[in-house]
Amino acid sequence: MRALTRKGLRDLWRLRSQAAAVALVAAVGVANLVMSRATLESLEASRSRYYREYAFADVFADLKRAPEQVAQELRRIAGVAVADTRIVAPGRARIAGFDDPIRIQALSAPEPGGLHLNRLHLRSGRAAEPGERDALVVSDAFADAHGLRAGDAMTVVLHGRSQSFRIVGIGATPEFVAQLSPQAVFPDPRRFAVVWLPRRALEAATDMDGAFNSVAIALQPGARRETVLAAVDLALAGYGGVGAIGREDQRSHRYLDEEFRQLRTMARLFPAVFLGVSAFVLYIVLGRLVGGQREQIGTLKAFGYGDGEIWRHYAGLALAIGSAGAVLGLALGMQLGSLLAGLYREFYRLPYLDFVLSPGVVWLAVLASVGSALLGAAVPVLRAARLPPAEAMRPEAPTSWRRRTTGARSLVRVSQAHRLILRNLLRHPLRATMTWAGLALGVSVMMMGRFQDDAIDYLIERQYERAERYDLSVAFVEPAAPRALDELAALPGVRAVEPQRAVPVRVRYRAADKRTVLIGLAPDAQLRRTLDAAGKPVPPALHGVLLTGFLARLLGARPGDTIELETLEGRRRVLYLPLAGLVDEPFGVQAYLPLATLDRALGEGPRRDAALLSADAAAMPRLIAELDRRPGVAATGRRRESVRNFYDSMARTILTFTLIATAFGAVITAGVVYSSARAALSERARDLASLRVLGFTSAEVGYLLLGELALLTVLALPLGFALGHGLVALLVLGYDSELMRIPHYVSASTYGIAGLTALTTAVLTGGLVWRRVQRLDLIGVLKARD
Amino acid sequence: MNEGSIWLRLRGKPLYLLLAATLFAVALWSFWPRALPVESAAVAAAPLTESFSEEGRTRLRSRYQLGAPLDGTVERIVAEPGDAVAAGDVVAVLRPSPSAMLDPAGRAQSEARVRAAESDLAAARATVASARAEQSRSAAALQRGIALGAKGLLSGENLDSLRAQDAAAAAALRSAQARVDAAVSVRDGYRAVLELQGDAATPTRLPLRAPVAGRIIRRFVESEVAVRAGQALLDLGDIGALEVVADVLTADAVRLQTGTPARLRDWGGETPLHGRVRRVEPGGFTKVSALGVDEQRTVVVVEFDEAAETPALRARLGDGFRVQVDFLVWQSPSVLQVPSAALFRDDAAWAAYVIENGRARLRRIELGRIGDGRAEVRGGLREGDRVVLFPADTVRDGRRVTAQSP
Structure with a gap:
């Protein structure tokens, strides 16, 4: 073996603990990259395959009611390959042993034979035969949540009519990868189900014989979606069509897309930070190593080794560390990736979630790790290679004692040890700064990891504690006269009733438009309020419309601008109202008007779609039974239970993410501290040993080293917090969307945990170095240096 | 390495102390329990009304409907709804048809x-x-x-x-x-x-006269058309003498008696009107509710409170106009009350969180009458106590809270 190689291996062995620290940091970055990208690719691949195999439609259109012949018109539209009509109806369900109200979405199952879209993927059981009157297929998330199996009974209430059904199968369609009710913000598998009934049974239940109220369309390859959408709208306009939407606006698809977007943001941000830190740490380590090997380099050069060989030698060290990091990171990333994929399977009902690790990701990981290693090693290695041999063989000249760096003569009061520490810091300002920055990054990464937990807490508190304060929400099958509110007020246990009205609407400002919902609220509403950015309630304005802040930004409108609102129901009135204010809410985008103004604007008299109730908890079971009994009630929702359910379902996911991020952050901090301390120790070993010989205790000598570290760590906290805020801001920017806005909120406990973990890690790592300080070679120091 | 106690060793190493102090400070600052911002309101004595509300409509106290006495042709009725008529005025003319x-x-x-x-x-x-x-x-x-x-x-x-x-x-x-x-x-x-048998050549004209003085409220037939015996032609009555009727749930009707005050609102005017229950009809009937279930209701008649009204306001009301009737079952000018938004159940009893010295304290409360968004306090709270409105799940007994303006 060549001598240089042997030297390299020996150096690597000598540096093993520092090399391990750097490799770990690189591994963490690679693991994060692999984890998020692999999960993302797996999800995307599984989804594409699912959509393809089960014929997910491209266009969806809902309407009030049209006879079956209209489907022929739709099929004749240029660009339409398949048009599948179906009946969709919201309703309620009851199952044995569960008292809470259950919302359902009932769809007509495609008849066997023929080309159908959104085909059923059956997990167990079978599809219902067309002639069966009491058989249905239920969604798998719901079935799993309640432990239902084929053969179990289920009572379904549609349009006020109640009927008992048998479950013959459990499955899902690509239309419901994310199984959540149209009004909900997050999935509630225990309280929402999708049921597929034979068409005839659904026709009978909803008075839709020979008619349909929803259509799914597959486009021909190369067809332009906008033209097809416009044509479909035209064809269905006379039948109460509310506007056709493309696949990207379909609820489940959008939900999944949002998730992908967040994953992508994470996949871009975190690994970049981690790998950056590892590159930087490697820079420190290699820089100091090279610095410590000046004489050897000089000797080697004197013996005739060329610059290139020296360069390759030290680069090889960096490469070895980088590769070790890559391998470790890949293994860790794959483990974490499959863990993450498992978590996602609970939310997104894909029939298969193949964990795909594309070669592209592997190459990217290796490249990233090795690349960052080389980057970190570049400068010191180049510097080493350029040293002329004679100079290299001389001991390094002490750094210049420039007057400027010790400006404050008053420092003469400081004790000797502190003067030493301070002088050391000031003489190597770059090194000190970089150690400081590295520690700060460790803190900021931990903050970024815990941020998700904080943000969700804040969201929930903002929306479900301060903005919405009702106990029950009641939705009506048909818009009801205000009499219905009196009826609700007379029910047992009801303390307050607040009405609500909602109309689908297209909001336009200049060239931008967005389809959303216009909500009418009572003027003194307490159970559902609109809050501004400061959390103060802003009541719906008398002469203007309130918009969600995100929507206003999307449209480019500012308070005072005139907004056009085209209602998509009833008389299809178009309203022109000034933007009166902005509502800061985390979920969805909405427009708000006072109830009386909305009634007048729509011209149909007072109509109410829903009511919010405040009720006595002791009377709740009776109240729910009373509401259940009323055919005019489409669905009821319980706020507290929904929130609790959300926490229960998300808890595991959040905990996993937080643990991973905290662990990663701790590794980074430990890596930076350890490598800095070890490097400093190896540089100053002689000096420190000399001091020991002069009579200083090892504690005092250790203080010189570790005290400096302690100071840097403490100073790193403020920078770390600031950087953490910066990273959080980047995350928030990446996450913002129509469906959800994550607030830029960091709780005090996050600061605490990040800071404490950093400090504790520093202390523990320092302890490791302390032991080496105790074993300084005093004898070796006394030998003269040649 | 034993050079004295830990303090001695650390005395010369303030940077370690700095680290330890920072650790301590960060821990303290971040985990110190922070006061939860909550909305609050005061418990005070104020008027309280227990009431329930029903949709009602106005109607004439005495309605006279003019109908055709015989089959025949009614001549064009020129009198219009709103016209004043005196008793005995001819308001319509009927030409009985030949038999x-x-x-x-x-x-x-x-x-x-x-x-x-x-x-x-x-x-x-x-x-x-x-x-x-x-x-x-x-x-x-x-x-x-x-x-x-x-x-x-x-x-x-x-x-x-x-x-x-x-x-x-x-x-x-x-x-x-x-x-x-x-x-x-x-x-x-x-x-x-x-x-x-009369002579076909000369049909008779039968004048129909207004039975009382008043106004024409409704006109059912305007043009000259054939009418059947018994067909309604005009509604007459004294528009100044109106009352309000509402179909009230029987379970609510038993809480009413003659003389119960009622407030009439949402009739379109600026101020609500006042009235009193004149009669609760003893016969109930079944009516399908707005949300589709059968309910037992009975008719309750409310008369306007003459003393309290300005006739000018009431003059704008007609027959069959919608009114929202609040039946004020119980009233008190001053009673200690608490907003219902602060109340919740603690096992079987009512409770609320009272803010004392910056902390929320759970207190069991005895309630009396329940009004509109407020409830009478019979025990457990004193005047001036501040209670937490819409307490979140995170509010517990002893938790630090700070009252913020809503």
């Missing part, structure tokens, strides 16, 4: 029937004459027979038959007379019918 018997064929038939009846009468009279003649003959024969019988010149049998004949003849005469009477009645009857 079925008035056509010429019918008339001829009636006349023929009269003639036939008169013929029958003449025949009956002739029968009477003949019967009389027969009767006198048989009476005379009987006399002769009796005379001969006395002389013994006639057999008893012959005498009996003469008597029988006489009796028969008398009976026949009576029957013939009765028939004459009947024929007279029949003839009179047909004559009467003929007389009752």
Whole structure:
């Protein structure tokens, strides 16, 4: 073996603990990259395959009611390959042993034979035969949540009519990868189900014989979606069509897309930070190593080794560390990736979630790790290679004692040890700064990891504690006269009733438009309020419309601008109202008007779609039974239970993410501290040993080293917090969307945990170095240096 | 390495102390329990009303509906809803339609029937004459027979038959007379019918008069059209005398009695009006509710409170106008009350969080009457206590809270 190689291996062995620290940091970055990208690719691949195999439609259109012949018109539209009509109806369900109200979405199952879209993927059981009157297929998330199996009974209430059904199968369609009710913000598998009934049974239940109220369309390859959408709208306009939407606006698809977007943001941000830190740490380590090997380099050069060989030698060290990091990171990333994929399977009902690790990701990981290693090693290695041999063989000249760096003569009061520490810091300002920055990054990464937990807490508190304060929400099958509110007020246990009205609407400002919902609220509403950015309630304005802040930004409108609102129901009135204010809410985008103004604007008299109730908890079971009994009630929702359910379902996911991020952050901090301390120790070993010989205790000598570290760590906290805020801001920017806005909120406990973990890690790592300080070679120091 | 105690060792190493102090400070600052911002309100004495609300409508205290008395054609009614009328004013004119018997064929038939009846009468009279003649003959024969019988010149049998004949003849005469009477009645009857028939050429006009002074409220028929007997033409009444009716759930109606005050709002005016329950009707009926279930309801009549009203306001109300009626079942001018938003159940009892010295304290409360968004406090709270509104799940007994302005 060549001598240089042997030297390299020996150096690597000598540096093993520092090399391990750097490799770990690189591994963490690679693991994060692999984890998020692999999960993302797996999800995307599984989804594409699912959509393809089960014929997910491209266009969806809902309407009030049209006879079956209209489907022929739709099929004749240029660009339409398949048009599948179906009946969709919201309703309620009851199952044995569960008292809470259950919302359902009932769809007509495609008849066997023929080309159908959104085909059923059956997990167990079978599809219902067309002639069966009491058989249905239920969604798998719901079935799993309640432990239902084929053969179990289920009572379904549609349009006020109640009927008992048998479950013959459990499955899902690509239309419901994310199984959540149209009004909900997050999935509630225990309280929402999708049921597929034979068409005839659904026709009978909803008075839709020979008619349909929803259509799914597959486009021909190369067809332009906008033209097809416009044509479909035209064809269905006379039948109460509310506007056709493309696949990207379909609820489940959008939900999944949002998730992908967040994953992508994470996949871009975190690994970049981690790998950056590892590159930087490697820079420190290699820089100091090279610095410590000046004489050897000089000797080697004197013996005739060329610059290139020296360069390759030290680069090889960096490469070895980088590769070790890559391998470790890949293994860790794959483990974490499959863990993450498992978590996602609970939310997104894909029939298969193949964990795909594309070669592209592997190459990217290796490249990233090795690349960052080389980057970190570049400068010191180049510097080493350029040293002329004679100079290299001389001991390094002490750094210049420039007057400027010790400006404050008053420092003469400081004790000797502190003067030493301070002088050391000031003489190597770059090194000190970089150690400081590295520690700060460790803190900021931990903050970024815990941020998700904080943000969700804040969201929930903002929306479900301060903005919405009702106990029950009641939705009506048909818009009801205000009499219905009196009826609700007379029910047992009801303390307050607040009405609500909602109309689908297209909001336009200049060239931008967005389809959303216009909500009418009572003027003194307490159970559902609109809050501004400061959390103060802003009541719906008398002469203007309130918009969600995100929507206003999307449209480019500012308070005072005139907004056009085209209602998509009833008389299809178009309203022109000034933007009166902005509502800061985390979920969805909405427009708000006072109830009386909305009634007048729509011209149909007072109509109410829903009511919010405040009720006595002791009377709740009776109240729910009373509401259940009323055919005019489409669905009821319980706020507290929904929130609790959300926490229960998300808890595991959040905990996993937080643990991973905290662990990663701790590794980074430990890596930076350890490598800095070890490097400093190896540089100053002689000096420190000399001091020991002069009579200083090892504690005092250790203080010189570790005290400096302690100071840097403490100073790193403020920078770390600031950087953490910066990273959080980047995350928030990446996450913002129509469906959800994550607030830029960091709780005090996050600061605490990040800071404490950093400090504790520093202390523990320092302890490791302390032991080496105790074993300084005093004898070796006394030998003269040649 | 044992150079004295830890403090001695650390005394010269302030940077370590700095680290430890920072650790401590960060821990303290981040985990120090922070006060939760909450919305609060004060418990105070104020007026409280227990009430429930029902949709109602106005109606005339006395409604007079003018209907067509006969089939006929009503002339164009020029009176319009809102016009004032005095008692006895002609408001509509009806031209009764010719009855079925008035056509010429019918008339001829009636006349023929009269003639036939008169013929029958003449025949009956002739029968009477003949019967009389027969009767006198048989009476005379009987006399002769009796005379001969006395002389013994006639057999008893012959005498009996003469008597029988006489009796028969008398009976026949009576029957013939009765028939004459009947024929007279029949003839009179047909004559009467003929007389009752008017002349088709000159129809009569029947004026319909307003039964009372008042205003015309509704007009059901405007143009000149044929109407049936009983068809409604106009609604009249004194628009100044209105009352309000509401269909009230029977379970709520038992809480009402004559004299219960009511507040009438959402009628379109600026201020609510006031009234009192005049009557709760004892008969309930089934009505389908707005959300589709059967409910038992009964009618409750509310009269306007004359003393409290400005007639000008009420004058804008008509008949059948929508009013939202709040029945004020119980009122008190000053009672200690708490907003219901602060109340929740703690096991079976009512409770609320009271803010004391910056902490939330759970207190069990006894409630009395429940009003609109507030409830009467009978025990557990004092005046001036501040309670937490809409307490979140995170509020616990002893938790630090800070009251913020809503």
